[in-house]
Amino acid sequence: MYKGRMFLMVTWLVISVLALGACQYQPPPPAAAPAAEEAGAEEEEVVTLLWAFWGSPQEAKTHQSVADAFMAEHPNIKIETMVEPWSDYFTKIQTLWASGDPSVIPDVLFLWPTPRYAAQGVLENLDPWIEKSGYDLSDYWPALLESAMWNGSVYGLPRDIGLEVLYYRKDIFDEAGVAYPTEDWTWDDLVAAAEKLTIVEPSGRVKRYALGMEGGKYQLWVGQNYGSILDDMRNPSRCTLTEPAAMEAIQFFADLMNKNYAMRDANLSQAGGDTAVFLSGQVAMIIQNSSRVSAFNEAGLDYDVQVVPIPKGGQRSASAGGAAWVMSAASDNKEAAWTFLSWLQSKDGGQRLYTESGEIFPALKSVAYSDVFLRSGKPPANRKAFLIEAENAKVGRFGYFDEWGELNGSIILPGMQRIWAGEDPEKVVPEVCEQVDAFLAEHGYPK
Amino acid sequence: MRSTLLGRRHPRSGSWVAHLALHGALLAGSVLMLLPFAWMLSTSLKEPREVFAYPPVWIPSRIAWENYVETVSVMPFGRFYLNSAIVAVSITALQILTSSLAAFAFARLRFWGREPLFMLYLATLMIPFQVTMIPNFILIRYLGWYDSYKALILPPAFSAFSTFLLRQYMRTIPMDLDEAARIDGASSWRIWGQVIMPLSGPAIAALSIFVFLGAWNDFLWPLVITASLDMRTLPVGLSAFQGQYNVQWHLLMAGSVIALIPVLVVYIVAQRWFVEGITLSGMGGR
Numbered sequence: 130m131y132k133g134r135m136f137l138m139v140t141w142l143v144i145s146v147l148a149l150g151a152c153q154y155q156p157p158p159p160a161a162a163p164a165a166e167e168a169g170a171e172e173e174e175v176v177t178l179l180w181a182f183w184g185s186p187q188e189a190k191t192h193q194s195v196a197d198a199f200m201a202e203h204p205n206i207k208i209e210t211m212v213e214p215w216s217d218y219f220t221k222i223q224t225l226w227a228s229g230d231p232s233v234i235p236d237v238l239f240l241w242p243t244p245r246y247a248a249q250g251v252l253e254n255l256d257p258w259i260e261k262s263g264y265d266l267s268d269y270w271p272a273l274l275e276s277a278m279w280n281g282s283v284y285g286l287p288r289d290i291g292l293e294v295l296y297y298r299k300d301i302f303d304e305a306g307v308a309y310p311t312e313d314w315t316w317d318d319l320v321a322a323a324e325k326l327t328i329v330e331p332s333g334r335v336k337r338y339a340l341g342m343e344g345g346k347y348q349l350w351v352g353q354n355y356g357s358i359l360d361d362m363r364n365p366s367r368c369t370l371t372e373p374a375a376m377e378a379i380q381f382f383a384d385l386m387n388k389n390y391a392m393r394d395a396n397l398s399q400a401g402g403d404t405a406v407f408l409s410g411q412v413a414m415i416i417q418n419s420s421r422v423s424a425f426n427e428a429g430l431d432y433d434v435q436v437v438p439i440p441k442g443g444q445r446s447a448s449a450g451g452a453a454w455v456m457s458a459a460s461d462n463k464e465a466a467w468t469f470l471s472w473l474q475s476k477d478g479g480q481r482l483y484t485e486s487g488e489i490f491p492a493l494k495s496v497a498y499s500d501v502f503l504r505s506g507k508p509p510a511n512r513k514a515f516l517i518e519a520e521n522a523k524v525g526r527f528g529y530f531d532e533w534g535e536l537n538g539s540i541i542l543p544g545m546q547r548i549w550a551g552e553d554p555e556k557v558v559p560e561v562c563e564q565v566d567a568f569l570a571e572h573g574y575p576k
Numbered sequence: 577m578r579s580t581l582l583g584r585r586h587p588r589s590g591s592w593v594a595h596l597a598l599h600g601a602l603l604a605g606s607v608l609m610l611l612p613f614a615w616m617l618s619t620s621l622k623e624p625r626e627v628f629a630y631p632p633v634w635i636p637s638r639i640a641w642e643n644y645v646e647t648v649s650v651m652p653f654g655r656f657y658l659n660s661a662i663v664a665v666s667i668t669a670l671q672i673l674t675s676s677l678a679a680f681a682f683a684r685l686r687f688w689g690r691e692p693l694f695m696l697y698l699a700t701l702m703i704p705f706q707v708t709m710i711p712n713f714i715l716i717r718y719l720g721w722y723d724s725y726k727a728l729i730l731p732p733a734f735s736a737f738s739t740f741l742l743r744q745y746m747r748t749i750p751m752d753l754d755e756a757a758r759i760d761g762a763s764s765w766r767i768w769g770q771v772i773m774p775l776s777g778p779a780i781a782a783l784s785i786f787v788f789l790g791a792w793n794d795f796l797w798p799l800v801i802t803a804s805l806d807m808r809t810l811p812v813g814l815s816a817f818q819g820q821y822n823v824q825w826h827l828l829m830a831g832s833v834i835a836l837i838p839v840l841v842v843y844i845v846a847q848r849w850f851v852e853g854i855t856l857s858g859m860g861g862r
Contacts, residue, residue, distance in 0.1 A: 185819040186650035215820035217799050224800045227710045230717050401628035408625045420821040
């Protein structure tokens with residue numbers, strides 16, 4: 130009886146040991162010890178860089194083709210890639226940094242938000258490198274570089290700019306007999322169109338909303354109305370959401386939801402986010418960045434884009450922020466890393482390739498104004514809308530100080546969620562501001 | 577099936593109502609449990625635009641088999657599978673070996689400082705994995721095991737929880753058996769292998785299932801300790817379908833169906849042990 134069991138156990142052990150032995154995996158030589166290869170006559174050392182980024186399998190393919198293009202131009206630099214899904218990327222990178230081991234820490238990596246990590250001292254200050262090589266910073270959209278700066282120095286070079294435009298389904302507008310949005314649209318025009326586009330069934334269920342927009346993007350309305358979240362997004366002293374300009378904008382967004390013109394934030398995420406509801410026709414418009422273009426093109430939607438409507442006398446206020454390429458302070462191949470990083474952010478290098486892939490709206494003006502972006506031959510037709518928003522992009526969506534993530538995530542956004550769920554802004558916003566001020570005081574702001 | 581409510585095999589008149597009610601309740605429970613799985617299967621065969629359609633679509637208008645083809649082609653799924661299988665099987669085997677030896681010592685051998693040592697061992701259960709993750713990582717790097725099977729398998733091969741579970745079970749075996757074996761000249765090794773282990777069958781079977789499932793589903797450690805696509809396990813590979821801006825639900829669900837199959841097979845084959853294990857350890861619903 131027990132012999133049979135013993136035999137089974139032993140067999141099991143033997144199998145697992147064999148499996149272990151058979152699959153002895155040889156890790157690649159660490160980047161710290163670049164293999165000296167004989168490159169024919171000239172004995173050129175090949176440097177290996179570790180390059181990390183997040184992305185879906187499709188995006189990872191684009192990144193890999195960019196790496197291949199770079200290696201073709203620079204035979205003495207080898208790029209090894211490391212890809213992680215967006216949701217786990219930061220866990221992984223922070224573990225690597227915490228280990229302090231240069232052989233596993235990526236030399237060049239994708240990052241957002243740059244200032245938070247720069248404050249922790251894990252990033253290389255790029256100022257000296259920019260100065261030495263004469264890299265041109267003036268080609269970036271206004272205020273965009275600020276999203277990758279800390280303490281007055283540049284720590285990253287943004288790849289793209291995450292500004293929002295208004296996407297609209299032409300077929301739904303036609304069916305409802307509503308004229309397409311124009312560049313001159315104001316908030317009032319948006320509301321007038323929304324009235325015609327929204328369909329409420331007798332049961333009270335909303336069959337189609339006019340607009341789908343994430344609650345977290347409320348700052349767009351606030352900025353358009355000359356309002357702000359804090360008095361200074363770098364070194365704040367108080368919360369300014371209670372001021373009339375900001376309150377008016379918050380009330381405007383809340384009213385859109387209360388009148389069933391816009392989907393409530395909770396319903397939007399429940400329904401799978403703005404991509405899903407736009408595809409299924411549950412909304413006629415969404416306000417979102419350029420990341421949606423490839424998904425809509427793939428699904429063959431009949432859609433176009435337009436600038437976001439502004440209040441009468443208001444300003445365009447797209448968010449000037451974007452994930453940036455950075456260099457690890459612990460890199461032991463900084464010379465090669467800078468060569469790669471600056472090539473990624475050059476007009477004929479990485480920027481062009483990423484723009485051609487249709488995945489980004491480029492950070493460099495020269496690329497955005499070139500045929501690569503404007504005449505790609507793919508929808509949306511009105512690509513000019515992106516340029517108009519980009520020319521007017523502003524800082525204001527994100528705080529560029531260390532505790533911003535905590536402040537926004539634990540106080541501001543949860544507070545605003547109450548409004549998107551139907552509570553009265555007049556009651557909620559002062560409460561939120563009170564908590565924000567207390568938080569700032571507690572952490573010694575202004576500094 | 578013998579109903580516990582009735583406690584007799586041949587229900588008399590009137591008791592069939594109770595029977596019916598009981599089975600009705602059980603049926604409702606199982607439908608509730610199985611719905612998410614049905615939805616997963618349905619979503620995995622939909623085109624992207626139907627995933628969030630309202631009203632919900634149970635039967636896709638067109639069965640999109642290509643989701644499975646795409647899922648398998650954008651990722652080296654076969655490799656993830658192999659890795660998950662190797663890692664889960666090895667962890668299970670090694671953990672049963674190490675924890676049964678430790679449990680044997682704590683339950684059957686008398687030595688100085690046994691109880692305090694055991695308490696100390698148990699105390700490690702109180703430390704969350706996130707706390708030890710970075711020290712563990714540095715240790716693995718130092719040993720040169722980063723991004724290898726060793727790193728995936730060896731750290732989880734030791735477990736205070738499994739030791740505790742087996743020790744509790746082994747303590748229920750009468751000491752007379754060990755003593756009889758010792759008088760006949762058996763060593764401790766032999767007592768472990770030929771007396772205690774065969775008698776601990778139910779506990780070991782139950783534990784194997786939990787350890788295997790835990791290893792199969794583990795996410796955080798494989799994520800931080802592997803770097804190349806070739807060393808990824810299924811859960812880490814699957815999470816790649818969740819992008820920064822959108823989740824490819826149809827592909828994610830197709831991948832989940834593929835990943836679920838072996839666990840389902842294990843469950844069907846070892847159903848009896850599952851039930852016994854849950855009643856034995858009170859670890860239901862983990």
